[in-house]
Amino acid sequence: MTNPAITDPAEIRRLVDSFTGWYHRITLPGGIVTPGTNHSEHTLAELDALGLPQDCTGLRVLDISCRDGFFAFELERRGAEVVGIDYVQVENTGFPIASKILGSKATYLVENIYNLSPDIHGTFDIVLFLGLLYHLRNPMLAIDHVRSVTKLGGKVFVESHLIDNFVSLPNGSSVKLGDVAPLLENVALIQFYPGDSLLGDHTNKVGPNMAALKALFYEGQFEVEQTAIYSNRGYLVGVAVYNEALEISRRVDQGVENASDAGKKEAIPLQQAAQSGPDLSGSFWKISESSAAVSAALDLQSRQWEEERQSLHDNIKRAEEYATALKTLVGDREQELAETQNTIAVLEGMVKTKDTELAAGHEVLN
Structure with a gap:
């Protein structure tokens, strides 16, 4: 007080x-x-x-x-x-x-x-x-x-x-x-x-x-x-x-990420990036951990995901703008348009899946 x-x-x-x-x-x-x-x-x-x-x-x-x-x-x-x-x-x-x-x-x-x-x-x-x-x-x-x-x-x-x-x-x-x-x-x-x-x-x-x-x-x-x-x-x-x-550079500099692995992330085409996406694997909790530790880990994962989520939405926006431009083209560009639209669907699916995982994590804690 x-x-x-x-x-x-x-x-x-x-x-x-x-x-x-x-x-x-x-x-x-x-x-x-x-x-x-x-x-x-x-x-x-x-x-x-x-x-x-x-x-x-x-x-x-x-x-x-x-x-x-x-x-x-x-x-x-x-x-x-x-x-x-x-x-x-x-x-x-x-x-x-x-x-x-x-x-x-x-x-x-x-x-x-x-x-x-x-x-x-x-x-x-x-x-x-x-x-x-x-x-x-x-x-x-x-x-x-x-x-x-x-x-x-x-x-x-x-x-x-x-x-x-x-x-x-x-x-x-x-x-x-x-x-x-x-x-x-x-x-x-x-x-x-x-x-x-x-x-x-x-x-x-x-x-x-x-x-x-x-x-x-x-x-x-x-x-x-x-x-x-x-x-x-x-x-x-x-x-x-x-x-x-810049985030990769920071992580390599501070020893969080291996430089050889980081180099593999350079210059990935849009379609390939959508298929591979960010590394979303790994469990958010372990049964043996205390509830407090689980909550802290989940909160951290949530914050990290929010930044990744924003990045994905930015990619979606860029892909949608690209798709709009492609609609004005004909012939051999139709295949490229289809691939870009598929990219949008994949990215949106990743967002939905991650949101569902986080919601499930919070339900487990509750």
């Missing part, structure tokens, strides 16, 4: 003053502002300009590296169910104090971005990935984990250090990338910062330019929707999509 918000100014001031490590400046009842060093309201204004929803009713939001919770509490205020994660123990942040004052229901988890998993954390409509990317030694792996918990069609809002206007030089100065070589501005580049070479901070590790930031999220199966650059910071909004070729 959530306690009601605290409105007494003296009690709010006492709670705020009880913690000395504030990072965010959070406006609390009575106009009291936590004494943080980060002016997150400026970042929020840029995110709003890029389409961060004002009404988040019914949406599930993940705030990665949430710290004191400025963005978590703001999106909760807009109606979202919010989960915040950070590697810092919650008692070493202002999150529990702000949460108590605001009467918040937002959840704080001590977690690492590389551990994000739909099995553990579920999936989200919006993911905030702010001020973290450039601290990561393995940014592509992190983006893969972010994609794994982003619903198909969900959005990621990214803010990061960029090098378009800030290429760090060995003498400690900086220069615009375009001043080094104008042709490099549209080449995907990432500057690596060994040790504390960027601003004396050991946690600063990589600086992409905007071209690289867009390439990283494209590779991570996000369709880049909007971008913006302000000084040495950049913003990106991406929509989660499914790209079979």
